[in-house]
Amino acid sequence: MPASPPAVQLRDIRVDFGARAALRDVTLDLYADAVTVVAGPNGAGKSTLLEVVAGTRVPTRGSRSTRGTTAFVPQRAGVSDLLPITVHDVVAVGTWGRLGAWRRADAAARAAVDEALHRLGIADLRRRPYVALSGGQRQRALLAQGVVARADLLLLDEPTTGLDATSGARIRAVMAEEAARGAAVVCVSHDPAVLAAADRVVTLADGEVAGDTLAAGVVAPALRKTAR
Numbered sequence: 727m728p729a730s731p732p733a734v735q736l737r738d739i740r741v742d743f744g745a746r747a748a749l750r751d752v753t754l755d756l757y758a759d760a761v762t763v764v765a766g767p768n769g770a771g772k773s774t775l776l777e778v779v780a781g782t783r784v785p786t787r788g789s790r791s792t793r794g795t796t797a798f799v800p801q802r803a804g805v806s807d808l809l810p811i812t813v814h815d816v817v818a819v820g821t822w823g824r825l826g827a828w829r830r831a832d833a834a835a836r837a838a839v840d841e842a843l844h845r846l847g848i849a850d851l852r853r854r855p856y857v858a859l860s861g862g863q864r865q866r867a868l869l870a871q872g873v874v875a876r877a878d879l880l881l882l883d884e885p886t887t888g889l890d891a892t893s894g895a896r897i898r899a900v901m902a903e904e905a906a907r908g909a910a911v912v913c914v915s916h917d918p919a920v921l922a923a924a925d926r927v928v929t930l931a932d933g934e935v936a937g938d939t940l941a942a943g944v945v946a947p948a949l950r951k952t953a954r
């Protein structure tokens with residue numbers, strides 16, 4: 727059986743900020759059906775790499791190609807305290823890509839929002855203002871928004887930072903479920919539990935790929951599991 731083509735192909739990526747290179751010579755293929763964690767010390771270039779993968783940062787040099795749709799789960803959403811947006815509203819934004827110009831929620835969209843709220847354990851918070859949530863609850867809501875998009879590529883920036891064990895475990899479980907339904911899940915993280923649960927860990931150091939490790943039972947190049 728031919729190997730699946732990569733969900734993301736990066737070739738010789740360089741990103742300069744003034745005289746400083748945040749990324750240098752980064753060539754990387756990222757695959758569906760897997761959770762890939764991007765690790766490395768502060769300032770190594772992890773967030774910059776995620777932005778390049780997302781298409782929100784144009785590299786100084788190099789090429790990027792992706793297959794399918796992308797959902798990005800930010801570490802924090804810049805929601806004003808004055809904006810009366812509920813948890814349900816935040817999650818429903820994830821369905822907009824599939825709805826028509828008027829973004830009128832159909833039954834499928836409503837069901838998808840309900841399911842995501844339950845999977846992230848925040849169904850009881852749906853009517854609460856987003857700004858009234860704790861950090862961990864907000865992070866769950868942002869992941870629920872990413873999940874309802876059912877994107878081919880799910881990108882997450884430090885989704886478990888500062889969260890308690892229960893929230894962290896829930897977020898790791900949902901990331902694994904998204905990979906199991908066929909998404910390429912790419913997550914920047916320092917969290918040892920997220921690293922331990924990854925199918926693949928790409929380590930950056932000073933803007934370069936310094937390590938690339940597959941978990942036991944994960945087969946390169948298409949990262950198909952021998953057993954999940």
Ligand SMILES: Nc1ncnc2c1ncn2[C@@H]1O[C@H](COP(=O)(O)OP(=O)(O)OP(=O)(O)O)[C@@H](O)[C@H]1O
Pocket residue numbers: 743746747748766767768769770771772773774775
């Ligand atoms: N907008 C910017 N302007 C100038 N320099 C930047 C900018 N964004 C990032 N950098 C620099 O690029 C380098 C990589 O930053 P990046 O945020 O990608 O690192 P990181 O690995 O995500 O770090 P952390 O673990 O601290 O989040 C750092 O030296 C940083 O100071």
